[in-house]
Amino acid sequence: MNSVQILGNLGRDPIIRATKTGRSVASFSVAVSRNYTTPQGEQRELTDWINVVAWGPLAEAVGNQLKKGSRVFVEGRISTRSYDAQDGTKRYVTEVVANFIAIPIGTPRTSSYAPQQPQGGSFGGSGFGGGNNGGFGGNGYNGGNAGYNGSPAGQNSQPGGNFGQFGTTSKDEDIPF
Numbered sequence: 549m550n551s552v553q554i555l556g557n558l559g560r561d562p563i564i565r566a567t568k569t570g571r572s573v574a575s576f577s578v579a580v581s582r583n584y585t586t587p588q589g590e591q592r593e594l595t596d597w598i599n600v601v602a603w604g605p606l607a608e609a610v611g612n613q614l615k616k617g618s619r620v621f622v623e624g625r626i627s628t629r630s631y632d633a634q635d636g637t638k639r640y641v642t643e644v645v646a647n648f649i650a651i652p653i654g655t656p657r658t659s660s661y662a663p664q665q666p667q668g669g670s671f672g673g674s675g676f677g678g679g680n681n682g683g684f685g686g687n688g689y690n691g692g693n694a695g696y697n698g699s700p701a702g703q704n705s706q707p708g709g710n711f712g713q714f715g716t717t718s719k720d721e722d723i724p725f
Contacts, residue, residue: 550625550626551623551624551625552622552623552624552625552626552644553621553622553623554578554580554598554600554621554622554644555580555619555620555621555622555652556578556579556580556581556598556619556620557578557579557617557618557619557620558576558577558578558579558614558615558616558617558618558620559576559577559578559579559597559616560576560577560616561576561614561615561616562574562575562576562610562611562614562615563575563576564607564608564610564611571603571604572603572604572605572607572608572611573601573602573603573607574601574602574603574606574607574608574610574611575599575600575601575602575643576599576600576610576614577597577598577599577600578597578598578600578620578622579595579596579597579598580595580596580597580598581593581594581595581596582594582595582596598643598644599641599642599643599644600622600624600643600644600645600646601627601643601644601645601646602645602646602649603645606646606649609649610649613651614649614651618651619651619652620649620650620651620652621649621650621651621652622644622646622648622649623646623647623648623649624644624645624646624647624648625644625645625647626642626643626644626645627642627643627644627645628640628641628642629641629643
């Protein structure tokens with residue numbers, strides 16, 4: 549089984565490109581820190597930089613929602629590819645191909661269409677969803693419990709997105725778990 553889960557912060561803004569066929573691809577690196585103890589008993593921290601690639605609608609969501617410093621959870625698979633460099637040598641690249649990306653609950657998110665407030669969310673994957681936590685996810689993008697057309701004043705609901713262009717939405721009751 550080839551499955552990877554990482555939780556960390558983006559080291560730089562995602563780079564969004566399009567292939568010759570017009571398919572979107574996003575690439576970014578995630579800094580994942582871990583602590584260890586030296587033989588002398590001293591605590592140290594080591595940071596691993598993991599390259600991540602997302603494709604299609606997931607790549608577009610990454611470009612719209614994430615920036616340098618964003619805390620993210622990424623689920624995907626390890627992929628190694630090779631290419632011939634300009635100097636004629638063969639180069640190898642190992643990266644995580646993302647199936648699912650989530651913004652942990654309580655992490656502030658800034659964008660042009662979401663107010664700045666703590667909220668969780670996810671985008672991409674199949675069978676995963678943001679549900680009532682203000683997420684984007686599952687099969688297409690579901691907004692949170694309020695949608696982004698607003699909610700009556702005084703209700704304690706978090707905004708979600710109205711992303712119908714990316715596919716159908718699911719209700720929490722329809723999620724199979």
